[in-house]
Amino acid sequence: MMIKLNKGFSLIEILVTIVILLIGLLGLAGLQVRALTSQMESYQRSQALVLLKDMADRIDDNRIHAASYVTATPVGTGLASCTATGASPAGDLCEWHNALLGAAELDSNGNKVGAMIGARGCVYQLVAPDPVSGVPGQYLVAVAWQGLNNTAPPAVNCGINQYGNDSLRRVVTLPVSIATLN
Numbered sequence: 001m002m003i004k005l006n007k008g009f010s011l012i013e014i015l016v017t018i019v020i021l022l023i024g025l026l027g028l029a030g031l032q033v034r035a036l037t038s039q040m041e042s043y044q045r046s047q048a049l050v051l052l053k054d055m056a057d058r059i060d061d062n063r064i065h066a067a068s069y070v071t072a073t074p075v076g077t078g079l080a081s082c083t084a085t086g087a088s089p090a091g092d093l094c095e096w097h098n099a100l101l102g103a104a105e106l107d108s109n110g111n112k113v114g115a116m117i118g119a120r121g122c123v124y125q126l127v128a129p130d131p132v133s134g135v136p137g138q139y140l141v142a143v144a145w146q147g148l149n150n151t152a153p154p155a156v157n158c159g160i161n162q163y164g165n166d167s168l169r170r171v172v173t174l175p176v177s178i179a180t181l182n
Helices: 011-061 062-070 089-100
Strands: 121-129 135-146 169-178
Touching: 011 062, 011 089, 011 135, 011 169, 062 089, 062 135, 062 169, 089 121, 089 135
Parallel strands: none
Antiparallel strands: 121 135, 135 169
């Protein structure tokens, strides 16, 4: 009786191994794409939070004119930078507009690249201040931008219908209460 020993792999075994490796590598490539998308979403959210806090601080610093910060249309919708300056609501809204357009960071060609995709800012007055009863003024500061993946549309209207598909719209908000001055 003669026993024949296998010496090496057959061509079929090599092809199966290559297919298994390719499937694994494609899975890793998909994972890398998802990680990059998540990283970009996270970066945009952190930028939005910085801009949100900036406007809330501006309103808090200029309490007497807090109602003047309320916006009829979202800030950041125009393509051009504005030039109002000074510690006034118009100057603060102009600086916020420029920051929403990405003026904080410029590339080598001078293009603004420091903000989110399609950034918009809104300030809503929720409750008007009443000096007689002492009810503080309540405002809602919102920053909207375009995300990269579909999610549930946010309840706040800032930036609504600005990004094609409303499930791409992201919004962060911060309530601001301004006590009445007696």
